Amino acid sequence: MTQPTISSDGNSLSRSWTLASIGRGLLKRSWVGALIAAILLWLLAGLVTGTLSISFLLANATIAGFLALAGTAQMAVIASGPGNFDLSLPYVVTFGAYVMSAGLVGHDNIPASVALTLLVGIAAGVVNAALIVRLRIPAIVATLATGYILYSFIVAIQSGGFSRVGGLFEAALRLRFFGFSGVLAVAALTLVGVGFLLSRTVFGVQLHALGQNGEAARLAGVRRGWLLLGAFVLSGVLAAWLGVLLAVYQGGVSADLGRSYLLGSVAAVVIGGTRTTGGVTSVIGTAMGALVLTLAQSDLILLQFSIGAQYIIQGSIVLATVCFMAVRSRDRM
Template identity: 35%
Template structure:
């Protein structure tokens, strides 16, 4: 006796039921991490009166915007069971193309900046095709692409990136509207956009399905190849845009500008409640994880600790957060709620 394949409608109802069953865990993850951020901000006032103020909150949001945009791309890749290690190189690519190819005082910069993002997206497409059709493990494929892109960036700049940030990027990262920075307004809009894409679109549903079970998703009629390739394209575009944001913030590019973002991008996704094996996670949880890491970094920097001690403390807090967000904790909470 054989079982007929599920239709897309049936699959949609199954996916909706699964989403409703996991929303409790993911909501608790996001709320828990958010509470940790608030406690850290208020607790920092006991260390220094200057900490925990609106100025620090503003700094956290501006600096956190880089990691939030980056983690959206890394998050959708992890959601499908992959991992993108090419982010630092693509950040650098977006940065050096923004300054070297577009530059400042260029009347066509609003037309050329999307071209830079398309170039980054093409690199992500190459990564996705290698993972899906050549069946190269994501870890290896994205690392190989990272080496290729880094080498190309070195050749393009001859070791020294030139040019200044386009005015539009400087306005985004340094301008304000009625006292509220444009970068914070952009961050709010991007969080809403990312949440809608991951949680309320057909593409998002497909990515959840592929991350849960590839073969079951294929039987259900999901375009598996598309759902596995597009996350790498999205991740590459997000990385290139982070490079642009960094250029607008610092008014220049370097060949190592993305090196500090790879591990935080993975840590924020996992801290936010996503499974590194795929199929589970929300963008709001990822945003909470990114803001938590940024808050931690700003507090430690303000205290003036050495880089080595700072890394130890960051690693310890990340480990504690992961232990608190284990599945066993949520199962116990559900058991208590049932009783």
């Protein structure tokens, strides 16, 4: 586990490069736990089925890619401060998928459909941020309200009819190279982009500062309103993009498309080591968290657990992670 290449980030440059310090540095990374859990779950699946299958891992990674996008969208909002969650996320995902499939700007004009869908995501983010910043409504209430409004849009657009996107876009997302799917590559690229935005730009640094201590950030000249706008727009765009990918890759849409992504997105963020009170994020961690959740689900199916036991175990995984993180952060104080 102690490969020097993994820990070669900015933080450890100043330290002396002994194997022990690298090991310690690695263990401090919040997502290492999730990575180890993912590997263990993969080995467990191998044990159950009798073969350690790369294609099983990649199939689960493809599905985890969708969840990771939802998780990252949620994470951008969680980062902005204590108690901030985006409950409109599943509705943005579903509405985005419908906008993509409805052919509002012509069924063959895929770039325009994608652009329109992303615009919808931006609009959802702007409305959320406006409610929170201008009217001082708590994020949970504001995003829930936006979600309900979006749901009525979903019902309306659904009766207008929709059809499969298909074509080159679908073929590209379903393209498989040794089991590595096109849609997984697209999801990974998106995550890299978001990771860059959150860790290497002024916006990202200020967002984290705001989440860690709002008052200190304000005194330091950080403008809360604009940052919240950025966080919610980022969340909306990512959710809409997820809607696009799901609609095209899965070949169909339904009104409950996004439903599983509300709890799933929060769970992936938590397991990935992001602090739920804001200020600390990890895109890699969220991706790992999504992979853990997906693999755990598959393992439980392979182990032929009853559905009740499956829910209990999945809930316990999230709960145990939160407890572990709470204990660890108390130790540090």
